[in-house]
Amino acid sequence: MSSSSAPAVQRDGDDVESRPLLANGGDGMSPVQRAISQTYQSTAHLAKLLPTGTVLAFQLLSPIVTNQGHCDASGANRAMSATLITLCALSSFVLSFxxxxxxxxxxxxxxxxxxxxxxxxxxxxxxxxxxxxxxxxVRPIDVVHAVVSVMVFAAVALFDQNVVSCFYPVPSEGTRQVLTVLPVAIGVVGSMLFVAFPTTRHGIGFPLSPR
Structure with a gap:
């Protein structure tokens, strides 16, 4: 009797041991795999929402219009720098739609x-x-994304040493602290908002996915 029941007990044990391998959490993914997948998705959302192309254009043109931070006394470089910042901020806003x-x-x-x-x-x-x-x-979240995108670009502009040297050749201690802390705070808050409230839009140049 005991020898005949042993195979049945062994098969039940095999089923119990194999269940985590066959069905893990209902979607076939372990907690680590799910966390990695979520990280990749968040990174993709950030890539679509951050004004990457606008920032690249700004960083290429900034040394030229600011004369590498040495703006002349006539104010021409400051005017060109302000125009560049305004156009790039407008680009960040428009591209969000x-x-x-x-x-x-x-x-x-x-x-x-x-x-x-x-x-x-x-x-x-x-x-x-x-x-x-x-x-x-257009939905209300699109407007939020556009405004935060402009704020993130503004943080990048405030971090640019050419722009800072052009507009604030000799900054005070208070101005220096603001220019150090404010861009970091804007960047962190903006990134958190982008991750917490992702977009379904693909923009221009990003791969398509099912909506």
């Missing part, structure tokens, strides 16, 4: 701007029908 989609007819990626009525296609192709375009309309 760009989106892209794949045209079912041609399988080509199309680009547009989100508006209150839907998506305004800007690549010269046929416009979306009203029902499809309405899925891309």
């Amino acid at each position: 760009t989106d892209s989609f794949r045209d079912a007819a041609t399988n080509a990626v199309r680009y547009g701007f989100a508006t209150p009525r839907g998506l305004w296609v800007i690549d010269g192709g046929a416009a979306l029908d009203a029902e499809a375009a309405s899925a891309y309309r």
